[in-house]
Amino acid sequence: MAVPRARLLDLMRAQCELFATTFNPEGVRTGNKILRQRLRGPALASYYPRKVMTFRDFQDEFKPLELEIEEEGEVDRLEHIAALKARGKSAPKKKREANTSKKK
Amino acid sequence: MSMFRAKKLDLGCFTNIKIIRDHSKRKAYEAAEAERQALRYIVRNTTLPPRTRAIAQLQLTQMHCYTRPTQIRNRCILGGKGRGILGDFKMSRFNFRMQALAGNIPGVKKASW
Numbered sequence: 108m109a110v111p112r113a114r115l116l117d118l119m120r121a122q123c124e125l126f127a128t129t130f131n132p133e134g135v136r137t138g139n140k141i142l143r144q145r146l147r148g149p150a151l152a153s154y155y156p157r158k159v160m161t162f163r164d165f166q167d168e169f170k171p172l173e174l175e176i177e178e179e180g181e182v183d184r185l186e187h188i189a190a191l192k193a194r195g196k197s198a199p200k201k202k203r204e205a206n207t208s209k210k211k
Numbered sequence: 212m213s214m215f216r217a218k219k220l221d222l223g224c225f226t227n228i229k230i231i232r233d234h235s236k237r238k239a240y241e242a243a244e245a246e247r248q249a250l251r252y253i254v255r256n257t258t259l260p261p262r263t264r265a266i267a268q269l270q271l272t273q274m275h276c277y278t279r280p281t282q283i284r285n286r287c288i289l290g291g292k293g294r295g296i297l298g299d300f301k302m303s304r305f306n307f308r309m310q311a312l313a314g315n316i317p318g319v320k321k322a323s324w
Contacts, residue, residue: 135257135258136255136256136257137255137256137257137258138251138252138253138254138255138256138257140255141248141251141252141255142248142252144248146244146245146248147244147280148240148241148242148244149241151237151240151241151280151283152237152238152240152241154234154237154285154301155222155223155224155230155233155234155237155286155288156222156223156224156288157221157222157223158220158221158222158223159223
């Protein structure tokens with residue numbers, strides 16, 4: 108009843124040809140399992156939600172329609188800075204490029 | 212490492228340096244994945260000459276650590292926490308509870324029987 112090994116190997120070879128797999132009767136480690144793995148980079152890289160639109164984009168979108176939108180936080184910030192400047196308490200001006208380039 | 216960081220912030224969720232770092236690692240891994248898999252294939256293939264495999268091993272270990280998948284860790288997109296994250300919702304357990312109780316997560320409701 109025992110089937111000879113050569114016959115089994117023939118069957119295996121035919122199987123491999125049919126299903127387009129590699130014929131490897133000794134079970135040698137060819138590293139094919141690495142090639143079979145799917146790439147998971149795109150899935151991993153899309154974990155955090157990306158920035159879709161900024162307020163600037165939103166403003167630009169409505170510019171052709173001549174509609175102006177004010178960003179409240181930004182207006183508040185500019186007002187605050189103006190108030191500081193009026194009292195002479197604002198941040199100092201940036202140094203010139205020429206002065207800084209002398210340093211290493 | 213700043214060379215992997217995006218020049219302009221491209222995240223729409225809660226951001227702190229840990230999240231930015233993790234995001235950079237994810238993008239670095241995505242960019243280097245094909246190369247890593249090719250090297251891994253050479254290393255695992257016993258039919259190749261031992262010298263080639265050793266060189267591939269060295270190259271793999273000398274790639275930047277940001278391109279390693281083990282560097283990636285899931286973080287909470289609402290608070291940046293690194294522990295107790297529910298992967299399905301990308302949130303830490305406390306943030307998940309708050310959002311779920313507020314009804315912001317579709318299909319989730321408090322169990323009671």
